[in-house]
Amino acid sequence: MLSRTADHLFWMSRYTERAENTARMLDVNYQTSLLPQSAAVAQVGWEGLLVISELMPAYNKKYGQEITPRNVLDFMVRDESNPSSIATCLKAARENARAVRGALTTELWETQNQTWLELGRMLKSKNFERDPSEFFEWVKFRSHLSRGVAIGTMLQDEAFHFYRMGTFLERADNTARLLDVKFHAVHSDFFGNASELDQEYDFYHWSAILRSVSGFEVYRKVYRDVISPERVAELLILRADMPRSLAASLNEVVNNLAVVSNDLSAETLRRAGKLKADLQYARIDEILATGLHAFLTQFLDRVNELGGRISKDFLVPAG
Amino acid sequence: MSRPMFDEMNASPSEVRAHYENYARWLAQQPEEVMASRREEAEMIFRRVGITFAVYGAKDEDGSGTERLIPFDLIPRIIPAHEWHSMEEGLVQRVTALNRFIHDVYHDQEIIKAGHVPAEQIFQNAQFRPEMMGVDVPHNIYSHISGVDIVRAPNADGVGEYYVLEDNLRVPSGVSYMLEDRKMMMRLFPELFGSNRVAPVAHYPDLLLETLRAVSPATTAEPTVVVLTPGMYNSAYFEHAFLAQQMGIELVEGQDLFVKDNFVYMRTTRGPKRVDVIYRRVDDDFLDPSVFRPTSTLGCEGLLGVYRSGNVAICNAVGTGVADDKSIYPYVPKMIEFYLGQKPILNNVPTFMGRDAEDLKYMLANMKDLVVKEVHGAGGYGMLVGPASTQAEIEDFRKAVQANPSGYIAQPTLSLSTCPTYVQSGVAPRHIDLRPFVLSGKEVQMVPGGLTRVALKDGSLVVNSSQGGGTKDTWVLED
Numbered sequence: 001m002l003s004r005t006a007d008h009l010f011w012m013s014r015y016t017e018r019a020e021n022t023a024r025m026l027d028v029n030y031q032t033s034l035l036p037q038s039a040a041v042a043q044v045g046w047e048g049l050l051v052i053s054e055l056m057p058a059y060n061k062k063y064g065q066e067i068t069p070r071n072v073l074d075f076m077v078r079d080e081s082n083p084s085s086i087a088t089c090l091k092a093a094r095e096n097a098r099a100v101r102g103a104l105t106t107e108l109w110e111t112q113n114q115t116w117l118e119l120g121r122m123l124k125s126k127n128f129e130r131d132p133s134e135f136f137e138w139v140k141f142r143s144h145l146s147r148g149v150a151i152g153t154m155l156q157d158e159a160f161h162f163y164r165m166g167t168f169l170e171r172a173d174n175t176a177r178l179l180d181v182k183f184h185a186v187h188s189d190f191f192g193n194a195s196e197l198d199q200e201y202d203f204y205h206w207s208a209i210l211r212s213v214s215g216f217e218v219y220r221k222v223y224r225d226v227i228s229p230e231r232v233a234e235l236l237i238l239r240a241d242m243p244r245s246l247a248a249s250l251n252e253v254v255n256n257l258a259v260v261s262n263d264l265s266a267e268t269l270r271r272a273g274k275l276k277a278d279l280q281y282a283r284i285d286e287i288l289a290t291g292l293h294a295f296l297t298q299f300l301d302r303v304n305e306l307g308g309r310i311s312k313d314f315l316v317p318a319g
Numbered sequence: 320m321s322r323p324m325f326d327e328m329n330a331s332p333s334e335v336r337a338h339y340e341n342y343a344r345w346l347a348q349q350p351e352e353v354m355a356s357r358r359e360e361a362e363m364i365f366r367r368v369g370i371t372f373a374v375y376g377a378k379d380e381d382g383s384g385t386e387r388l389i390p391f392d393l394i395p396r397i398i399p400a401h402e403w404h405s406m407e408e409g410l411v412q413r414v415t416a417l418n419r420f421i422h423d424v425y426h427d428q429e430i431i432k433a434g435h436v437p438a439e440q441i442f443q444n445a446q447f448r449p450e451m452m453g454v455d456v457p458h459n460i461y462s463h464i465s466g467v468d469i470v471r472a473p474n475a476d477g478v479g480e481y482y483v484l485e486d487n488l489r490v491p492s493g494v495s496y497m498l499e500d501r502k503m504m505m506r507l508f509p510e511l512f513g514s515n516r517v518a519p520v521a522h523y524p525d526l527l528l529e530t531l532r533a534v535s536p537a538t539t540a541e542p543t544v545v546v547l548t549p550g551m552y553n554s555a556y557f558e559h560a561f562l563a564q565q566m567g568i569e570l571v572e573g574q575d576l577f578v579k580d581n582f583v584y585m586r587t588t589r590g591p592k593r594v595d596v597i598y599r600r601v602d603d604d605f606l607d608p609s610v611f612r613p614t615s616t617l618g619c620e621g622l623l624g625v626y627r628s629g630n631v632a633i634c635n636a637v638g639t640g641v642a643d644d645k646s647i648y649p650y651v652p653k654m655i656e657f658y659l660g661q662k663p664i665l666n667n668v669p670t671f672m673g674r675d676a677e678d679l680k681y682m683l684a685n686m687k688d689l690v691v692k693e694v695h696g697a698g699g700y701g702m703l704v705g706p707a708s709t710q711a712e713i714e715d716f717r718k719a720v721q722a723n724p725s726g727y728i729a730q731p732t733l734s735l736s737t738c739p740t741y742v743q744s745g746v747a748p749r750h751i752d753l754r755p756f757v758l759s760g761k762e763v764q765m766v767p768g769g770l771t772r773v774a775l776k777d778g779s780l781v782v783n784s785s786q787g788g789g790t791k792d793t794w795v796l797e798d
Contacts, residue, residue, distance in 0.1 A: 002569050003586045098369065099551045102564030106368075113369045158588055262589045314588040 005100045006162040007315035012096035012112070013150075013166035019089035020143035021174035025049055026076055026086075027136035028212040033069055035204060045208075046072045048181045053084045073132060078123050086139055090119050105153040108146070115142040161256040165310065168256070172249035172303050175213060179236055180296040182209045183229070206232050213244040233292060234284040246299065250276040253306070260314065268309040275302050325473040325736040326748050327396060338399040338796055341515055346394070354393060357507045358741060361391050364506070370499050372554045372784060390789035391500060392740050393507070396751060396771040403518075403767055403795045406469065406481060409664030410755055411763045412655060414465045417486060418759060419658040421461040421642050425451045435653045444647070445695065446640030448603065450610060454627050457534040458761065461636035462643075464527070464598075465757040466491025469665070469769075471736035479736055482666045484752065486651065488635060488643040490600050493790075494756045495558035497770040498523060498565075500792040516797040518767035523756070524565035527598075530760035531566075534632045535595045542595035545569045545585065547576075549601050549617045554785075559600050573601070578621035583631045596632045597622075603637050645694045645728050646672060669731060673724035682720065682729040686713050689729040690780075691720065704780055706732050735780055738791065740773055750774045752782050753793065767795035 029049055033042045046067050050056045055075075062081070063071045079085045094116035101109045118138075122128060128135040147167065154160045182205070206227045210216040215235060222239070223231050240247040254276045257269055287295050312318075328339040335343045365371075371386035398406075423430050424441055425448075431438045441447055466487040471479045501520055505512055528544065535542035548559035550572050563570035575585050576594065584591035599606065605615040607623040625631045641647065649670040652663045671678035671689070682689065686705050693701035703716040720727045737748035755769030771791040772782035782788040 001588050002571060002575055003588055004572065004575050005569070006588045095551075098556075100560075100570075101369065102560040102570050109369065110367055114367055117366060162588070260588060317586055317590075 001103075001158045001162075003315055003317055005103050006158065007311070008096040008100040009103065009159055009163045010166035010310075010315060012093050012100075013147075013163045014170040015089045015093035015096065016112075016143050016146050017167050017170040018084065018174065019086045019093065020140055021171070021178075022053070022076060022084060022086050022089065023136040023139035023143075024212045024214075025052065025178060026073065027133055027140075028208045030069070030073070030132050030136070031211075032204060032208050037204070042069070043067060044185050048185050049076065051184075052177045052181045055082065055084060058082060077128060077132075077135070087119065087123065090116055090139075090142075103159055105149070107153045108149050111142075111146050111149045115146065118142075158260050161260045162314070165253055165256045165260075168249040168252035169303065169307055169310075171244060172246055172253065173300065175236060175244055175246055175249065176296050176300050176303070178209065178212065179233065180293060180300075183233070183292050202229075203227060209236075215242065215244065218242055230284055230288065233288065237287065238279060238282060238284060240280070247276075247279040250279055257310070262313065264317070265309075265313040268306065268313050271302070271309065272306055275299075275306070323473045323477050324734060324748075325471060325477070325479040327471070327479075327736055327738045327751070328394075329739070329748075338397050342395070342397060342511070345511065345514070354741070357393060361393070361503055361507060362388060364503065365391065365499075368499075370495075370557055372557065389496060389784045390775060391503060392773055392789050392791045393504075394739050394741065394746070395504065395792040395794045396738050396753070397794045397796060398753075398768065399796055400798045402481075405664060406755070407765065407767075409481075410467055410757050410765065412659065412661060412664055413467065413483065413486070413651065414462065414757045414759055414763055416655040416658050417465070417488065417642050417651065418459065418461055420654045421488075421636070421639055422456075422459045423658075424641055425454065425638060430654065430657055433657065435657055436647070436650050440646060440650075441641060444641050444644055446603075446638070446644055448638035448641070450623060450627070451636070451638040455629070456636050457536070457632060460534060460759045462488040462639045463530055463534060463634040463636075463759050464491060465759070466493065466754045467757060469753045469755065470733060471753075472733040473736075480666060482668045482733065483651075484668060485645065485648060486643045487754075488639040490602065490635065491754070491756065492555040492558055492600070493754055493770040493772075494523060495561040496790050497756070497768070497793065498561075500770075500790055504792040515794065518795040518797050520766040520768060523766045524562060526758050526764055526766065527562065528566040528568070530758040530764075531596050531598055531632075531634055533760035534634065536629055536632055538630065539593075539595055543568075543593060544596040544598065545571045545594055547571055547573070547597050547599040547601055549573075549605070553600075555600065562598075573605075573615075573617045573619050576619035576622070578619060578625055581625055581628055581630055583619065583622060583625050594631060596634065598634045603640065606633070606637065645670075645692055646674070646725070649728075668733060671729040673720060673727040673729075678729075679720075679724050682727070683717060686717055686720075686729075688732060690732050691716055691727055691729045694726050694728060700785075702781075704732065707778065707780070732780075735774075738771075738773065740775070740789075740791070742775065742777075747777070749777075750780050750782065751791065768793035 026049065029045045032045055046069055049072060050059050059075055063075065075082055076085050078087045080088055082088060094112050097104060097109055097112040122135060122138070150163055154163070206229055207216055209232060210219050213236060219227065219231070219235055222235065235242055235245065237246045239245050240251055242248055254272045257272050261269055328335060328343065330336050365388050371388055420430065430436050431441065468484040468487065469481050470484050471481050474480050497520060531544045532542055545568055546559055546563040548556060548570055550556065560570055569585065571585055577584055577586070579591070583594045585594050601617050604612045606618040607620060608615045608618060609620050610623045623637065626633050626637065649667065649672060652667050655661055655663045671682050673679050673682060682691065686703070689705045691703040691705065703712065705713065735750040735752060738751045739746050740749040742749070751771050751773045753769050753771050755765055757763060757765045771793045773789045773791055774780060774782045775787055775789050
């Protein structure tokens with residue numbers, strides 16, 4: 001298929017996935033901020049959000065040093081000058097879809113287009129300010145719908161595999177960032193030692209992380225035990241059957257990459273496979289022994305490099 | 320205005336024409352609120368499907384975008400079978416002659432030698448491409464897709480006659496609206512298609528692909544055909560994407576193509592792939608920066624060289640503009656006689672040419688009754704409709720014509736036929752035209768009908784979408 005077409009499909013799915021993950025994080029933070037807790041704790045959450053997306057400088061420039069929930073929500077939801085806001089992501093997803101609308105099934109294109117049309121209406125009607133959670137829920141469902149329509153209607157050819165690759169590369173990135181920031185919020189680096197903060201705070205902190213990746217019920221089902229940070233890390237990093245974990249995301253990246261391989265891509269596939277194997281044969285205590293932050297930083301670098309290589313091999317080839 | 324009117328549906332306020340009887344009876348039975356809700360439904364669907372066009376330089380009130388809908392009218396334009404058959408015959412004849420003419424211009428120039436078309440009309444035409452001299456193209460076809468604009472106007476006896484207004488032989492657009500309008504009608508009013516024998520049009524993309532494959536270079540049995548678009552910000556982008564999808568072929572942009580060893584390739588995820596036929600929706604000027612406009616990023620460097628060697632086909636061919644110029648238009652009946660030895664079936668509109676001293680005198684003396692057009696104008700820009708213009712507008716145009724007489728032509732103001740159309744105040748007659756899409760490959764063929772455009776402003780004769788025109792579904796009734 002045309003490289004440019006593959007590129008647009010890859011980014012269409014990445015932006016959709018990013019919008020969903022941003023909505024998930026914002027929602028959990030918003031929900032947690034409604035709980036009785038110290039203002040300082042809520043503050044840590046909102047700051048963390050900006051740190052995850054590397055947006056603190058852009059935020060400060062626009063709103064000053066003070067971090068207020070209203071400003072963070074405004075910045076992360078509707079601000080079109082913010083490259084990671086939900087509005088920007090959904091618009092970019094739709095622009096990428098429009099550029100290759102002929103390569104999409106009619107249903108998939110109409111889903112993407114409808115999302116964008118409704119977004120405009122929702123932001124205009126101030127629905128979001130009235131009930132942020134309902135809006136985040138909507139973003140999540142539009143993303144579910146778009147993914148479901150793609151799986152349910154697309155021919156499983158190259159277009160489909162690049163579309164899927166984008167989804168999972170973005171998800172791997174987003175989940176890793178979430179973990180990094182959330183663990184960082186309680187420990188400057190987490191080596192698996194039990195938290196010194198009080199238990200109640202811990203429970204809400206870790207369960208919020210789990211909820212943001214739809215993992216709360218999964219955790220209970222898998223571990224049938226109280227929530228501990230080590231297990232949260234294990235679930236979201238190493239469990240291949242947990243759909244938003246790093247391991248599950250990397251499995252999908254490798255599977256899809258293997259199908260589309262070309263003359264240039266052997267090294268890219270090797271590196272992706274190695275990253276996947278590193279997760280597959282890792283143990284959480286080993287990861288924690290060397291420090292979670294160090295591990296995730298390295299993981300993010302490797303995912304980022306993988307994205308660059310995929311781009312060079314397939315999407316924007318020279319000559 | 321006291322000029323005679325011709326309405327496609329109503330012969331008189333009390334009499335419906337025979338081919339509209341069935342539809343008019345149905346329409347009379349429809350409650351107003353049902354039709355109103357159908358209109359809303361149509362608009363909602365067009366938005367969701369993204370059947371929009373971009374207006375250059377325009378912004379919505381909230382600055383959010385420049386995508387607009389082309390208004391769709393619910394009342395179809397109906398053409399009886401016998402009228403269509405003679406129109407079809409006339410179109411085949413006309414397009415065949417035009418293709419012969421373009422081939423002649425770029426080869427032996429017999430028609431100039433015979434004195435039927437003045438040489439300077441061709442060689443001083445900005446659309447004449449000397450690069451095409453002596454280049455042979457498959458089947459000698461230049462205009463593979465022709466969008467011939469046809470209008471109907473009453474003659475002195477009040478009988479409607481068809482006239483060709485212009486031959487669009489470069490990159491005519493609008494066919495996607497023809498197809499989508501039909502889809503919309505069938506979705507909104509399925510019952511109408513049970514009770515009327517409406518000739519189908521949905522096979523147009525098949526005919527188009529067949530046409531494009533037919534002109535592939537002889538070097539391959541399984542040609543790779545692509546659609547070349549200027550990109551998603553072009554006003555007709557929807558149509559480019561639509562046609563590529565319907566034909567199941569790649570939609571490429573200039574940046575996707577490159578030339579190597581005298582062949583054209585596209586960049587794919589599996590490496591370079593050779594391209595054999597390019598259905599380009601990019602004007603000549605932008606096709607190849609090494610030959611035409613050097614700043615163009617919409618084309619592909621070296622493309623013309625490959626084309627001239629016969630290693631790639633370009634549809635429509637380069638240089639077709641020499642034949643659809645408003646100053647060449649008056650010679651088309653002569654071309655038909657010269658190349659085919661036949662009498663023209665379709666009428667030309669009588670045309671006064673600024674370059675002719677007698678004609679110019681008449682033009683300047685009668686501007687208030689004439690339609691004056693810039694020879695190179697398009698899209699409803701650069702024209703004066705005398706009877707609908709103010710004295711000041713006429714004077715401005717008169718100065719422009721006097722400054723550059725050969726840049727203008729004039730035609731009598733045809734009273735374009737009308738068709739009942741939904742407007743704010745209810746149903747009212749509005750002027751319409753028709754653009755059939757004629758395909759020339761191994762043979763000349765077309766789907767029945769075409770795109771009907773309607774001028775939504777009361778009394779307006781300008782149907783272009785850029786000027787507030789809308790569209791209607793076009794029915795050719797089978798016998």
